[in-house]
Amino acid sequence: MNKLSILLVEDDEIDVMSFRRGMRKYGNDCPLVVAAHGEEALRILRGSHPDKSIEPPLLIFIDVNMPVMSGAEFLRELRGDPAFAATVVFMLSTSDHPVDRRAAYEQHIAGYILKQDLGDSCQNLHELIALYRRIMLLP
Numbered sequence: 001m002n003k004l005s006i007l008l009v010e011d012d013e014i015d016v017m018s019f020r021r022g023m024r025k026y027g028n029d030c031p032l033v034v035a036a037h038g039e040e041a042l043r044i045l046r047g048s049h050p051d052k053s054i055e056p057p058l059l060i061f062i063d064v065n066m067p068v069m070s071g072a073e074f075l076r077e078l079r080g081d082p083a084f085a086a087t088v089v090f091m092l093s094t095s096d097h098p099v100d101r102r103a104a105y106e107q108h109i110a111g112y113i114l115k116q117d118l119g120d121s122c123q124n125l126h127e128l129i130a131l132y133r134r135i136m137l138l139p
Contacts, residue, residue, distance in 0.1 A: 002057070002133045002134075004058065004059060004129075004132075005032075005033065005054050005055050005058040005059075006030045006060075006061065007033050007041060007044065007054055007058055007059070007061070008033070009034075009035045009036075009037070009041040009061070009062040009063060009066070009071070010034065010035075010063045011063060011067060012063070015115065019032075019122055020032065022123060023126065025123075026123060026130070028126045030133075033052055033054045035052070036067075036068075037067055037074075038066065038069030038071065039068050039069045039074075040052075041060070042074065042078070045078075045087075046081075046083075058087070059088050059129065059132070060078075060089045061090050061092050062074060062075070062089060062090070062091055064091060064092070064093040064100060064104070065093070065095075071091060071093075071104070072103055072104070072107070075089065075091075075104065078107075079108060088110045089107075090110050090111045090113055091104045091111070091112045091113065092113050093112065093113070093115065094114070094115050100112075113125065
C-alpha cells in the first residue's frame, strides 16, 4: 500500500474525534495532522508551523466553514502556490448547496463529501482512503 499522510483541516473537535476514531476502527495507519483552520494548514504545509509538520505525499480533507480562513479561501491560496497547486484535496461539508459545490470544484478539488454521508465513524471516508492508497500511483 502507498505511503500517504493526511492533513485534516477541521475546527469542530467532535468531527476530529470521529475522524480519529474511524482511523483506528478501520485500520487506517496514515499519519494524521490536524489544523483548526486554513491559515494553520498553510503554515503546516509550508513548514512554518512551530509544532506541526507533514510529509508528502498527502491528502487534504478540509471543512468548508471555519473561522479565520474558510475552506474556500484556503483552496484559493493553495491553488495559487505552485508548490501545492496539484495537491489532492477533498472538501468536507454539511452544505449540499450547488453554489458551494461549484465553487469547490472550480478550485480543482478531488471530491465534495457531505459529512452526513460519511457513515458510522467515517467508515465510507476511510474506505475511500484505503482504496485511494491501493490504486493510485503517487509521486
